[in-house]
Amino acid sequence: MVEPFIDFQHVTFKYHAQSEPTLHDVSFQIYPGEKVLIAGASGSGKTTLLRLLNGLIPQAYQGDITGELTINGKKILNQSLFDLSLQAGTVLQDSDAQFVGMTVAEDIAFSLENDNQPIKIVREKVAKWANRFGLGKRLTLAPQSLSGGQKQRTAMAGVLVDEGDLLLFDEPLASLDPAAGAAAMALIDELQQERNMTVVVIEHRIEDVLRAHVDRVIVMAHGRIVANDTPTAIIQAGVLSANGLDEPLYIQLLRRAGVPVNKIPHVADVEKVDVSNFRDQIETLAEPVQTVTHDDKQLLVQNLTFAYDQQEPLFENLSTSIHEGEILGIVGKNGSGKTTLSHLLTGFLTPSGGDIQLDGRSLLSDSIKERADHIGYVLQNPNHMITKATVFDEVASGLRLRNIDEEQVTERVREMLQLVDLDGMRNWPISALSFGQKKRLTIAAVLVLKPEILILDEPTAGQDATHTSQLLSFLQNINITNHTTIIIITHDMHLLANFVQRALVVVDGQILADTTPAELLANEALVDAASLRTTSIYRLAQRLSIVHPEELNAAIRK
Amino acid sequence: MDNSLFGYKARNTWINHATGTAKLVGFLALTTIGMISYDTRFLIALTILSFVLIKMAHIKYQEYALLLKLVLFIGLINLVMITVLAPQYGEQLYGTKHVMFGSGWFTITQEQLFYEFNLLLKYLFSFPLSIVLLFTTNPSEFAAGLNKIGVPYKVAYAVAITLRYIPDVQSDYRTISLAQQARGYEISKKSSLIQRMKGTVQIILPLVFSSLGRIDTISQAMELRRFGRYNKRSWYQEQRFSMRDVAMILWSTLIVVIGVLLFITNGGRMWNPFK
Numbered sequence: 001m002v003e004p005f006i007d008f009q010h011v012t013f014k015y016h017a018q019s020e021p022t023l024h025d026v027s028f029q030i031y032p033g034e035k036v037l038i039a040g041a042s043g044s045g046k047t048t049l050l051r052l053l054n055g056l057i058p059q060a061y062q063g064d065i066t067g068e069l070t071i072n073g074k075k076i077l078n079q080s081l082f083d084l085s086l087q088a089g090t091v092l093q094d095s096d097a098q099f100v101g102m103t104v105a106e107d108i109a110f111s112l113e114n115d116n117q118p119i120k121i122v123r124e125k126v127a128k129w130a131n132r133f134g135l136g137k138r139l140t141l142a143p144q145s146l147s148g149g150q151k152q153r154t155a156m157a158g159v160l161v162d163e164g165d166l167l168l169f170d171e172p173l174a175s176l177d178p179a180a181g182a183a184a185m186a187l188i189d190e191l192q193q194e195r196n197m198t199v200v201v202i203e204h205r206i207e208d209v210l211r212a213h214v215d216r217v218i219v220m221a222h223g224r225i226v227a228n229d230t231p232t233a234i235i236q237a238g239v240l241s242a243n244g245l246d247e248p249l250y251i252q253l254l255r256r257a258g259v260p261v262n263k264i265p266h267v268a269d270v271e272k273v274d275v276s277n278f279r280d281q282i283e284t285l286a287e288p289v290q291t292v293t294h295d296d297k298q299l300l301v302q303n304l305t306f307a308y309d310q311q312e313p314l315f316e317n318l319s320t321s322i323h324e325g326e327i328l329g330i331v332g333k334n335g336s337g338k339t340t341l342s343h344l345l346t347g348f349l350t351p352s353g354g355d356i357q358l359d360g361r362s363l364l365s366d367s368i369k370e371r372a373d374h375i376g377y378v379l380q381n382p383n384h385m386i387t388k389a390t391v392f393d394e395v396a397s398g399l400r401l402r403n404i405d406e407e408q409v410t411e412r413v414r415e416m417l418q419l420v421d422l423d424g425m426r427n428w429p430i431s432a433l434s435f436g437q438k439k440r441l442t443i444a445a446v447l448v449l450k451p452e453i454l455i456l457d458e459p460t461a462g463q464d465a466t467h468t469s470q471l472l473s474f475l476q477n478i479n480i481t482n483h484t485t486i487i488i489i490t491h492d493m494h495l496l497a498n499f500v501q502r503a504l505v506v507v508d509g510q511i512l513a514d515t516t517p518a519e520l521l522a523n524e525a526l527v528d529a530a531s532l533r534t535t536s537i538y539r540l541a542q543r544l545s546i547v548h549p550e551e552l553n554a555a556i557r558k
Numbered sequence: 559m560d561n562s563l564f565g566y567k568a569r570n571t572w573i574n575h576a577t578g579t580a581k582l583v584g585f586l587a588l589t590t591i592g593m594i595s596y597d598t599r600f601l602i603a604l605t606i607l608s609f610v611l612i613k614m615a616h617i618k619y620q621e622y623a624l625l626l627k628l629v630l631f632i633g634l635i636n637l638v639m640i641t642v643l644a645p646q647y648g649e650q651l652y653g654t655k656h657v658m659f660g661s662g663w664f665t666i667t668q669e670q671l672f673y674e675f676n677l678l679l680k681y682l683f684s685f686p687l688s689i690v691l692l693f694t695t696n697p698s699e700f701a702a703g704l705n706k707i708g709v710p711y712k713v714a715y716a717v718a719i720t721l722r723y724i725p726d727v728q729s730d731y732r733t734i735s736l737a738q739q740a741r742g743y744e745i746s747k748k749s750s751l752i753q754r755m756k757g758t759v760q761i762i763l764p765l766v767f768s769s770l771g772r773i774d775t776i777s778q779a780m781e782l783r784r785f786g787r788y789n790k791r792s793w794y795q796e797q798r799f800s801m802r803d804v805a806m807i808l809w810s811t812l813i814v815v816i817g818v819l820l821f822i823t824n825g826g827r828m829w830n831p832f833k
Binding site for chain 1: 696697698718719722726730733734736737738739740741742743744760761763764767768771772775776778779780781782783784785786787788790791792793794795796
């Protein structure tokens with residue numbers, strides 16, 4: 001009988017700052033060499049669970065703990081954070097924020113430096129792990145200048161230099177585009193096999209994690225474990241969608257086709273699942289790809305030229321048009337100019353050539369403030385936008401600055417807060433809001449000014465399925481009722497597949513394609529260029545030899 | 559990409575390549591002797607030396623212009639305050655009285671102006687030296703240097719992290735400022751000073767919050783990787799002393815010795831041209 005590596009028995013935990021426990025009677029075991037996914041919507045307690053494993057609770061966050069927690073047979077609570085960190089390495093969610101060193105080499109070396117190891121040994125180990133992760137030539141660069149995937153590999157190397165037995169990942173996919181995310185999951189898989197490590201991954205992007213190999217899934221909701229089983233059993237039982245998580249797209253398709261998902265073996269693996277008996281049922285779901293066309297050209301980008309560095313212009317003669325009332329997605333790998341394009345539209349940056357016209361009028365001489373009356377822009381990080389202390393004041397501030405009388409301010413703010421489901425919290429201090437609530441708040445603060453065009457930078461980052469679908473139905477609503485044009489910069493595949501009407505693929509300053517999301521996600525060349533991935537539906541269609549996978553992509557749109 | 563950011567940058571000069579410890583020791587030696595000495599000839603020489611160093615370090619004027627203006631502004635206010643509050647101090651120091659204008663309590667003497675000129679020189683030489691130190695020393699090397707001369711490594715690392723975050727905070731500031739302008743705060747040159755000041759205040763709050771968030775995450779990340787485990791730590795960036803570093807310390811020592819010799823020949827800290 002193998003002893004569990006991690007053993008939790010009836011663990012209940014309450015933060016001192018809160019009145020209710022965050023974890024209720026949690027019991028589970030993880031065995032050596034297992035790869036376990038802990039999934040749950042925001043607020044389900046998965047981050048708290050991770051903090052108990054790596055020792056941040058009770059050392060950085062105090063609270064009351066009852067129950068038995070052991071790692072490697074020893075009680076977790078009797079060990080210091082330092083002792084624990086030698087056994088369990090943690091890769092934090094935001095790799096940008098966790099870099100301590102000035103350079104990649106120093107960051108990898110950090111824990112060894114703290115162990116006061118001789119410099120010669122530190123250098124050897126850094127070289128070894130940097131080479132293992134393909135970072136050997138980047139040792140002297142600042143971690144911040146790397147691509148998302150390289151950042152994550154740096155963070156992983158910095159933890160693996162300890163050669164511990166357990167790796168903890170807190171939302172490893174959150175800041176990666178789909179292609180880099182797939183590469184990261186494959187790398188985790190490889191490492192685990194190479195070193196027989198135990199790996200715990202906390203994620204809510206189930207689809208991407210399941211496409212790599214996982215032994216077990218623990219589903220959490222409201223501080224309790226609601227399911228703990230193999231991926232196939234979890235999918236068969238259908239517990240994901242009931243607990244605020246997205247099921248993989250091909251599972252959504254199978255359910256729509258009336259396939260008895262609960263009886264199919266290997267259903268969690270799109271490469272193994274055998275649904276050939278249901279091929280016809282699935283194929284009949286195919287829907288012609290709808291091209292939602294909007295004819296009124298609203299925003300014209302003409303021969304736009306821009307360069308951060310005169311030697312290497314980013315955009316040269318870029319032209320496109322955006323139509324009134326459409327929902328446009330801008331996709332492309334990180335650093336290819338998506339955010340720059342939106343900064344040019346909003347006036348944050350000034351082009352060196354070309355023109356931007358709104359309803360036939362050039363915007364180039366308008367200030368940021370003047371453009372903001374027509375084009376609302378919601379930044380990726382809500383903390384960069386919030387300036388007021390309470391929810392109400394935050395939404396009201398834009399109106400008050402435009403000298404609108406207070407009665408009307410109240411009316412418009414309340415109406416907007418109801419739309420984003422924050423009206424009940426209107427007098428709350430903003431510091432008490434979750435990340436997802438702050439995000440909705442910033443959208444409300446921009447929308448209250450009634451812009452004709454709304455630009456959202458990664459609106460679904462850090463949001464679970466429930467909040468994403470709330471946000472989307474709300475955006476859909478204003479798109480239909482107010483004819484607001486919506487431009488979304490994203491690499492969220494679910495968002496693309498389910499919501500966006502037209503997709504612009506921007507790569508290295510060029511518009512590589514202007515197409516529908518369904519077609520984009522079924523085109524391997526384009527998907528590679530944009531650092532996306534084809535959907536699991538596409539993979540399933542391939543295995544079933546269905547000719548038009550894009551028509552199946554179209555089938556799961558709401 | 560952006561040259562206006564303040565802080566360390568890799569530049570290919572000998573000052574950049576010197577170790578943090580040597581630069582720190584040199585900086586401390588020169589500023590200390592310069593602060594003690596009131597020998598005008600010595601201070602002028604130091605000022606020229608530090609401007610030569612800033613030139614040799616390939617630091618462009620735009621990079622430190624704002625800070626220079628700020629330091630000069632504070633320095634001038636300081637001088638004005640001294641003139642107003644202690645107009646006879648120069649006379650006391652030098653023991654003679656060459657009246658230029660004014661009478662009674664508020665008499666401006668050559669001695670007073672000469673004394674204040676010495677103070678100005680102190681600002682002028684120490685500013686470029688600090689800029690050279692900050693702009694040419696990799697923050698972690700700087701921390702290693704501090705640690706080597708006896709500063710506890712936790713303090714040294716805190717300094718390094720602060721230096722490292724200056725560019726990040728600047729870019730946050732810019733993003734927040736743009737976002738606020740989009741919300742309707744006019745902070746561009748189009749609006750009045752009061753409005754611009756109000757707008758700037760709006761940026762402080764989100765900047766503080768985003769910085770606090772950063773600090774929280776980074777301190778957790780550091781603890782999870784055992785920062786603070788022992789009383790000592792090793793430094794990846796630690797560099798061996800080369801001839802250049804030894805020479806740098808020797809030159810600084812030589813300058814200190816000259817300064818001290820001048821104390822002896824002058825019979826004190828002051829060089830008195832009025833006798």
